[in-house]
Amino acid sequence: MTLQPSILPDEAAFADFKKQCLSGGNWSSKYDKNGMQVWVEVPASKANHPQKIHKIKCKMTINDVSAATMYDVLHDGTYRKQWDPAMMESFDIARLSANADVGYYSWRCPRSITNRDVVSLRSWQVMDDEYIIINFSVKHPNYPPSSNLVRAISILTGYLIKPTGPNSCTFIYLSQADPKGSLPKWLVNKASQALAPKVMRSVHKAGQEYPEWKRQNCPDQKPWLYLEQNTLAMMDPSLLSIQRAESLENIDESSKVDTREGEDSS
Numbered sequence: 001m002t003l004q005p006s007i008l009p010d011e012a013a014f015a016d017f018k019k020q021c022l023s024g025g026n027w028s029s030k031y032d033k034n035g036m037q038v039w040v041e042v043p044a045s046k047a048n049h050p051q052k053i054h055k056i057k058c059k060m061t062i063n064d065v066s067a068a069t070m071y072d073v074l075h076d077g078t079y080r081k082q083w084d085p086a087m088m089e090s091f092d093i094a095r096l097s098a099n100a101d102v103g104y105y106s107w108r109c110p111r112s113i114t115n116r117d118v119v120s121l122r123s124w125q126v127m128d129d130e131y132i133i134i135n136f137s138v139k140h141p142n143y144p145p146s147s148n149l150v151r152a153i154s155i156l157t158g159y160l161i162k163p164t165g166p167n168s169c170t171f172i173y174l175s176q177a178d179p180k181g182s183l184p185k186w187l188v189n190k191a192s193q194a195l196a197p198k199v200m201r202s203v204h205k206a207g208q209e210y211p212e213w214k215r216q217n218c219p220d221q222k223p224w225l226y227l228e229q230n231t232l233a234m235m236d237p238s239l240l241s242i243q244r245a246e247s248l249e250n251i252d253e254s255s256k257v258d259t260r261e262g263e264d265s266s
Helices: 011-022 067-075 077-083 185-215
Strands: 027-033 036-041 056-062 087-097 100-107 116-127 130-139 153-165 168-178
Touching (some): 011 153, 027 185, 036 185, 056 185, 067 153, 067 168, 067 185, 168 185
Antiparallel strands (some): 027 036, 056 168, 116 130, 153 168
């Protein structure tokens, strides 16, 4: 009998993600201002490959929030309701291992665009000198796509946070995500580059305000750090499978956006 490989990320997956975050080659700079940098991955060859969703990388230098606090902000689903205005609904579904779970997130899109949702597997790794979180879309038997939302795809999304001092860090976000629907890829790529600095600043602000908020909201509860606090039901990871973008229906939204080709439509 042939054993199927585990869907859970292994050490090699974390190492590869970290390598992408720290690599300097094959990335084109799109923004560099006030301690914030944004790059997109350069396609191998435009001539031989159809246009695809960009992989985007953002790096932020944070001088007033610790790496540990930024890591907590990313994990704390209750706090996200305080700082993420786009969020409609978010919850953890099940625990998969000591450092992995599966969850659901839906969000509001700009006016006239159908709202999106995603089901993703999230896994994390904590070392003395860094924190890593990675996620990607999965199929869950109890959470199929709904008729009133477009199921988006996270091909790979994650964070690398490295301390630079007791109250400072570098914060790197890397993502390749397909919002699906029928939005033109050039529009998705252009929007992601424009929105990235705004989103990063929002996360930074959330980090600045988190310690005070947490002091007033179950300060000792951090199940992402203390496994004994995690009350999520366990789930067999083999019941999940990777959600491929091509297996989802493209809902027609062509009448809702200006589909004229934009500048730098790579």
